[in-house]
Amino acid sequence: MCGIVGYAGPRRASPILLEGLKRLEYRGYDSAGIAIGRGDGSLSSVRTVGKIQALKDAVPKDLGGTWGIGHTRWATHGGVTQANTHPHFDGSGKIAVVHNGIIENYRALREMLAKEGVVFTSETDTEVIPNLVARYYKGDLEAAVKAALVHLEGTYGIAVIHADEPGRIVGARNGSPLVVGVGEGETLLGSDVMAFISSTSRVVYLNDGEIVSLDPSGFRITDRSDSRVDRAADAVTWELGAIEKGEYPCFMEKEIFEQPDSIGRALGGRLDQDNATAKLGGLNLDRRYQRAVSRVNIIAAGTSWHASLVGAQLLESVARIPASADVASEVRYRNPVVERDSLWFAVSQSGETADTLYAMREIQRKGANVLGICNVVGSTIARESDGGVYVHSGPEIAVASTKAFTSQLAAFYLFTLHMARMRDMSRAEGERFLAGLAAVPDMIKTVLGRRDAIQAVAKKYSRRRDFLFLGRGLLYPIALEGALKLKEISYIHAEGYPAGEIKHGPIALVCPEVPTVFLVSDDGLREKVISNIREVKARGGPAIAVGVEGDKELEGIVDDFIPVPKMDSRFYPFTMVVPLQLFAYFCALDLGRDVDQPRNLAKSVTVE
Numbered sequence: 111m112c113g114i115v116g117y118a119g120p121r122r123a124s125p126i127l128l129e130g131l132k133r134l135e136y137r138g139y140d141s142a143g144i145a146i147g148r149g150d151g152s153l154s155s156v157r158t159v160g161k162i163q164a165l166k167d168a169v170p171k172d173l174g175g176t177w178g179i180g181h182t183r184w185a186t187h188g189g190v191t192q193a194n195t196h197p198h199f200d201g202s203g204k205i206a207v208v209h210n211g212i213i214e215n216y217r218a219l220r221e222m223l224a225k226e227g228v229v230f231t232s233e234t235d236t237e238v239i240p241n242l243v244a245r246y247y248k249g250d251l252e253a254a255v256k257a258a259l260v261h262l263e264g265t266y267g268i269a270v271i272h273a274d275e276p277g278r279i280v281g282a283r284n285g286s287p288l289v290v291g292v293g294e295g296e297t298l299l300g301s302d303v304m305a306f307i308s309s310t311s312r313v314v315y316l317n318d319g320e321i322v323s324l325d326p327s328g329f330r331i332t333d334r335s336d337s338r339v340d341r342a343a344d345a346v347t348w349e350l351g352a353i354e355k356g357e358y359p360c361f362m363e364k365e366i367f368e369q370p371d372s373i374g375r376a377l378g379g380r381l382d383q384d385n386a387t388a389k390l391g392g393l394n395l396d397r398r399y400q401r402a403v404s405r406v407n408i409i410a411a412g413t414s415w416h417a418s419l420v421g422a423q424l425l426e427s428v429a430r431i432p433a434s435a436d437v438a439s440e441v442r443y444r445n446p447v448v449e450r451d452s453l454w455f456a457v458s459q460s461g462e463t464a465d466t467l468y469a470m471r472e473i474q475r476k477g478a479n480v481l482g483i484c485n486v487v488g489s490t491i492a493r494e495s496d497g498g499v500y501v502h503s504g505p506e507i508a509v510a511s512t513k514a515f516t517s518q519l520a521a522f523y524l525f526t527l528h529m530a531r532m533r534d535m536s537r538a539e540g541e542r543f544l545a546g547l548a549a550v551p552d553m554i555k556t557v558l559g560r561r562d563a564i565q566a567v568a569k570k571y572s573r574r575r576d577f578l579f580l581g582r583g584l585l586y587p588i589a590l591e592g593a594l595k596l597k598e599i600s601y602i603h604a605e606g607y608p609a610g611e612i613k614h615g616p617i618a619l620v621c622p623e624v625p626t627v628f629l630v631s632d633d634g635l636r637e638k639v640i641s642n643i644r645e646v647k648a649r650g651g652p653a654i655a656v657g658v659e660g661d662k663e664l665e666g667i668v669d670d671f672i673p674v675p676k677m678d679s680r681f682y683p684f685t686m687v688v689p690l691q692l693f694a695y696f697c698a699l700d701l702g703r704d705v706d707q708p709r710n711l712a713k714s715v716t717v718e
């Protein structure tokens with residue numbers, strides 16, 4: 111949430127900062143700004159409301175200066191105005207700060223500083239920071255930032271420059287990520303590696319409580335006790351092509367169509383045919399402990415929570431381990447019972463979601479092992495978890511998560527197989543499960559081939575204002591995910607429900623104006639869902655079904671039928687979610703929405 115970029119080196123800073131902000135735009139896109147040192151004891155700054163393009167248009171093409179900071183904002187404190195746009199400055203205009211996170215005690219700090227004569231020009235919590243730094247500045251920016259930080263309560267990732275310290279940027283992290291980019295004769299800073307991916311792939315992640323002081327020749331990290339931290343650089347393996355749209359009009363479409371490959375990567379090297387099980391190298395748990403696990407609890411948010419709900423059901427039904435999946439923001443404040451022999455998972459595409467991260471820390475504090483299922487390598491959850499599974503989707507840029515979801519599913523299917531084979535699952539059954547999993551990428555290819563038919567259905571319904579999405583068993587979380595995708599990018603109201611639950615209330619919404627999307631498997635629950643469809647049809651409600659190819663009865667009773675290939679019914683969550691992703695995408699396109707950057711949202715939610 112919000113993006114930070116910083117550059118210190120021999121090149122002109124403004125194009126580098128603008129490019130970094132463009133790549134970070136998915137983190138927040140309501141306003142953006144830069145501040146650049148001129149080298150003459152002053153700073154240049156440009157701030158604009160709106161997307162990065164507005165900032166690009168406003169920045170003079172020949173803007174000089176070789177060190178600076180930039181920010182793209184997702185508003186928390188104060189409306190979307192130019193005055194609230196970062197960077198923020200101290201009264202002298204010599205100190206500039208960009209900030210991600212929330213300073214919880216900013217009101218008290220504002221009062222204190224106002225009494226000392228500071229005049230505030232924005233409504234933000236951030237503006238206290240440059241003024242605190244100014245309060246302590248005596249020719250050493252790093253020392254002044256350290257003194258200022260003592261006052262701050264809350265979360266922050268910050269980058270600070272001073273007009274009189276050419277080439278220096280000071281960064282600090284507490285709860286909001288910061289990464290140093292190590293270049294040749296230049297050093298960069300970012301809220302994630304996207305900020306500088308085209309300049310360097312050598313990165314150093316900061317931990318909470320750490321401060322970095324950097325200049326073109328390198329960087330120095332210190333911790334809360336002012337001790338030097340030596341940390342080697344990691345290499346980022348993402349290719350530039352993976353973060354560009356290529357032939358696609360937007361990232362969401364590209365990411366939906368990448369799924370056969372991204373799932374292939376999640377499964378890659380992990381299908382152990384010899385032993386009819388899954389190999390997961392990063393669990394960091396000894397086999398005796400794994401065998402003794404008596405319960406699995408999963409925490410996550412949004413789409414990752416929906417993947418976790420599938421994971422929990424699978425673990426119960428296939429591995430016969432009691433399991434549940436909970437919304438992380440609820441778990442953290444519920445004082446959860448952490449049972450002995452229980453294993454926890456924190457699931458997050460970005461690995462930076464504050465709700466999930468803080469809940470994970472709370473559970474670790476109570477003594478449990480928490481494994482991460484993350485996409486972003488080196489992210490905070492990935493680093494702080496006790497082990498886990500990277501899903502290897504590649505960078506997901508569209509705010510609406512698609513390929514990360516199916517790769518998270520893949521991680522849960524692998525883990526379930528691994529745990530089941532350590533318990534009661536026979537070798538023959540393990541082979542069947544493996545075969546089903548290995549077939550998923552091709553099955554998804556077939557569904558993607560039905561793109562045009564799905565687009566036609568979306569066109570027919572895109573002007574409806576309300577939708578219901580219904581499924582049972584493993585397809586109930588898929589109904590939740592279909593509804594989330596639709597509301598997120600098209601702004602159409604949609605509710606996901608367990609199909610059997612509609613008679614307990616939601617059926618009151620059914621009428622000719624409200625379509626219902628049914629997910630219909632060919633397992634034992636099919637008949638029950640067919641009855642639900644008949645109940646909806648009897649009340650004049652339009653019915654769309656995503657069902658199994660060849661199900662003529664189903665096709666005959668619904669208004670629109672989207673078939674997926676027949677397979678082992680345990681794997682339908684993979685194939686049935688894809689038509690729902692496409693349906694949401696084409697509805698949003700038809701309504702002229704900004705699909706990749708829907709209103710009010712941001713990709714990585716790093717505030718509570």
Ligand code: AGP
Pocket residue numbers: 411412413414457458459460461462463466509510511512598712713714715
């Ligand atoms: C997904 O389409 C959403 N943008 C959102 O629900 C997301 O899944 C949620 O914020 C969790 O993100 P994470 O997976 O990065 O933790």
